[in-house]
Amino acid sequence: xxxxxxxxxxxxxxxxxxxxxxxxxxxxxxxxxxxxxxxxxxxxxxxxxxxxxxxxxxxxxxxxxxxxxxxxxxxxxxxxxxxxxxxxxxxxxxxxxxxxxxxxxxxxxxxxxxxxxxxxxxxxxxxxxxxxxxxxxxxxxxxxxxxxxxxxxxxxxxxxxxxxxxxxxxxxxxxxxxxxxxxxxxxxxxxxxxxxxxxxxxxxxxxxxxxxxxxxxxxxxxxxxxxxxxxxxxxxxxxxxxxxxxxxxxxxxxxxxxxxxxxxxxxxxxxxxxxxxxxxxxxxxxxxxxxxxxxxxxxxxxxxxxxxxxxxxxxxxxxxxxxxxxxxxxxxxxxxxxxxxxxxxxxxxxxxxxxxxxxxxxxxxxxxxxxxxxxxxxxxxxxxxxxxxxxxxxxxxxxxxxxxxxxxxxxxxxxxxxxxxxxxxxxxxxxxxxxxxxxxxxxxxxxxxxxxxxxxxxxxxxxxxxxxxxxxxxxxxxxxxxxxxxxxxxxxxxxxxxxxxxxxxxxxxxxxx
Numbered sequence: 001x002x003x004x005x006x007x008x009x010x011x012x013x014x015x016x017x018x019x020x021x022x023x024x025x026x027x028x029x030x031x032x033x034x035x036x037x038x039x040x041x042x043x044x045x046x047x048x049x050x051x052x053x054x055x056x057x058x059x060x061x062x063x064x065x066x067x068x069x070x071x072x073x074x075x076x077x078x079x080x081x082x083x084x085x086x087x088x089x090x091x092x093x094x095x096x097x098x099x100x101x102x103x104x105x106x107x108x109x110x111x112x113x114x115x116x117x118x119x120x121x122x123x124x125x126x127x128x129x130x131x132x133x134x135x136x137x138x139x140x141x142x143x144x145x146x147x148x149x150x151x152x153x154x155x156x157x158x159x160x161x162x163x164x165x166x167x168x169x170x171x172x173x174x175x176x177x178x179x180x181x182x183x184x185x186x187x188x189x190x191x192x193x194x195x196x197x198x199x200x201x202x203x204x205x206x207x208x209x210x211x212x213x214x215x216x217x218x219x220x221x222x223x224x225x226x227x228x229x230x231x232x233x234x235x236x237x238x239x240x241x242x243x244x245x246x247x248x249x250x251x252x253x254x255x256x257x258x259x260x261x262x263x264x265x266x267x268x269x270x271x272x273x274x275x276x277x278x279x280x281x282x283x284x285x286x287x288x289x290x291x292x293x294x295x296x297x298x299x300x301x302x303x304x305x306x307x308x309x310x311x312x313x314x315x316x317x318x319x320x321x322x323x324x325x326x327x328x329x330x331x332x333x334x335x336x337x338x339x340x341x342x343x344x345x346x347x348x349x350x351x352x353x354x355x356x357x358x359x360x361x362x363x364x365x366x367x368x369x370x371x372x373x374x375x376x377x378x379x380x381x382x383x384x385x386x387x388x389x390x391x392x393x394x395x396x397x398x399x400x401x402x403x404x405x406x407x408x409x410x411x412x413x414x415x416x417x418x419x420x421x422x423x424x425x426x427x428x429x430x431x432x433x434x435x436x437x438x439x440x441x442x443x444x445x446x447x448x449x450x451x452x453x454x455x456x457x458x459x460x461x462x463x464x465x466x467x468x469x470x471x472x473x474x475x476x477x478x479x480x481x482x483x484x485x486x487x488x489x490x491x492x493x494x495x496x497x498x499x500x501x502x503x504x505x506x507x508x509x510x511x512x513x
Contacts, residue, residue: 041123041480042393042418043079045105046410047089048470053107053115055080056466057123057143057480058408058418074418074464077141080148085109092476093164093172095186097121101481104151104186106172108161114154114174116189120147123480156182156191159219167225177219181234181245193250200238222278227285235276235290242276242290244303256303265308265367266295282322282334287350289336291320296338298350298370307368309336309348312456316341319389323347323405323423335373335423337407339387344378345409347423347459374459376407376419381458385411389475407460410475414468419460 044056059075087110095104101121108114159177166172171192172184181195199218216238223234231253232245240263244253258274268274278291287306289298295310296317311317323335334350348370377383393406405421 040406042406042408042477043119043121043480044391044408044416044475044477045092045094045119046416046468046470046472047084047092047107047109047474048414048468048472049088050470051083051085051087051089051109052470053080053082053084053089054078054468054470055119055148056416056468058464058466059123060418060463075141076464076466077143079143079145084115085113086111089473090160090162091164092474093166094476094478095166095172096169097478097481098169102147103478104166104169104172105476106164106166106174108164108174108176110160112155112157112159112161112176114157114161114164114172116151116153118147118149118151120145121478121481122147123482152189154184154189156184156194162220163222165223165225167229173223173225175220175223175234177237179218179220179236181220181223181232195245195250197234197236197243200236221276224279224281224288226281227283233279233281233288233290235279237275240274242279254303258297262297262305262308262367263292266292266297266310267314268292268294278317278320280320280322282350287334289320289322289350291317291338293317296320296336298336305367307350307370309338309350309370311338311340311344311346312372313342315344316386318387321390321392323392336370337390337392339390339409341386342378343383343385343387343411345376345387345390345407345460346456347373347375349373372456373423375456376421376458376460377409377417381460381462383411383417385413385415388412388472391475391477393477393479406463408475408477410472412471412473414470414472416466416468416472416475418463418465420463421460423459 040060042058042060044058046054046056048054055078057077057079059077061073061075084107089107089109091108093106095106097103103119103121105117105119106114107117154174157174157176157178157180161174161176163175164172165174170186172186173181174184175181179197179199181197182191183193183195184191197220200216219237221235221237223232225232225247230247232247234243234245236243241255241257243255245251246253258276263272263274272293274292276290276292278296279288280291281288285301287298287300289296289309293316294314295308297308298306300306317338317340319339321337323337336348336350337345338348339345350370377387387409388411390407390409393408405423407419407421409417409419411417
């Protein structure tokens with residue numbers, strides 16, 4: 001007598017949007033109306049003070065309620081959980097995907113080590129189809145991807161690793177507190193070159209916790225590479241300047257000091273450190289931003305300040321990123337995003353047409369101030385924990401990050417929050433929120449120019465929230481592609497860009513290095 005096949009249990013989805021729901025005691029989801037064309041899976045990687053490297057997948061499922069009504073819900077699952085370093089993890093970096101949909105993940109920590117991993121950019125079948133998951137004592141959903149594996153580690157630095165960047169799939173750049181920036185080749189992980197930054201001299205100021213007895217703070221805080229791959233900007237501890245580097249020759253191209261009036265305009269007073277903490281190029285390579293503790297300055301290609309960015313009310317800045325806002329060739333919006341100590345992610349428009357003016361004590365000099373497009377989180381959304389890092393993502397098929405954008409934020413309390421944004425509508429309403437301001441109403445002794453934004457509207461919709469239980473220090477995320485059938489991938493186990501050991505071959509023009 002043959003066995004009867006048991007019918008699969010149908011998956012029931014409540015068609016009506018509900019309030020915030022608790023799932024497995026670790027995550028909350030909320031159905032909101034957005035505009036994603038199909039289900040999306042996001043791979044999130046978070047590093048923490050507890051030395052844990054946590055991989056999480058967030059699947060946004062579409063629930064249709066009719067012809068024009070759509071609602072999305074987020075389902076979280078753990079993909080990997082590693083005790084990666086011997087001390088706190090300080091930075092992460094993701095390489096561009098290969099032809100085989102594989103991404104290289106690099107993590108740097110206070111143990112002077114860079115760990116390397118290979119992640120699959122294809123969504124796991126269990127995540128897409130809500131298939132069977134692994135048992136968990138913590139009650140969390142676990143979906144492992146068998147294509148993820150560890151590659152090894154690099155130990156060429158002699159101090160804390162502060163920044164990691166993949167300018168191309170064939171190169172990895174790393175900066176540390178030993179005042180060096182190293183260039184490694186991903187094919188065999190050989191160190192090709194090491195850029196040495198001069199150690200700053202002490203100027204009668206107290207030394208920090210990174211300096212030896214009687215010394216001065218030293219180390220590279222951050223660096224940014226121009227899209228042409230020929231120029232790099234770096235900022236270091238104990239220096240009130242930024243350094244330009246020629247990546248073709250590997251030599252210094254110049255040193256630009258921060259003027260006293262410029263530092264005062266961004267909140268670096270008499271007792272401020274005055275050193276750059278973050279640096280970032282825009283997607284077109286037309287400008288770059290240097291972030292300080294309570295503000296940021298936007299510089300042009302001529303290295304002259306174009307404008308300043310300051311959160312209001314004043315708050316410490318933890319991370320800075322540019323958003324590619326090119327909707328079409330005629331109108332190209334430039335969006336600068338910063339995360340703050342008080343739990344906000346603020347969006348500024350750095351387009352020259354949108355800037356007001358702030359005049360310093362010298363009446364002949366004017367520094368534009370950029371308006372606020374909107375913000376996410378803060379007291380309005382009951383998010384008051386500092387946001388250590390965030391990642392901007394665009395929905396699949398979108399020509400611009402302004403169309404159906406996503407943002408993933410990570411707080412130091414261990415919360416990972418997924419938001420859906422409406423930047424395009426906020427940019428259109430920006431001009432209506434500008435109003436004349438009297439010069440006498442300026443702050444910090446500066447007179448305010450003709451226009452300034454009146455309010456900072458909330459432009460985000462909460463999609464889901466996940467509690468990791470760790471104090472997060474850094475975050476990376478990317479949108480995963482559709483899974484490919486095994487019959488299609490069995491023809492070539494090794495791609496054109498990999499050798500028998502799984503190392504990436506150089507396929508791009510790397511003459512700049």
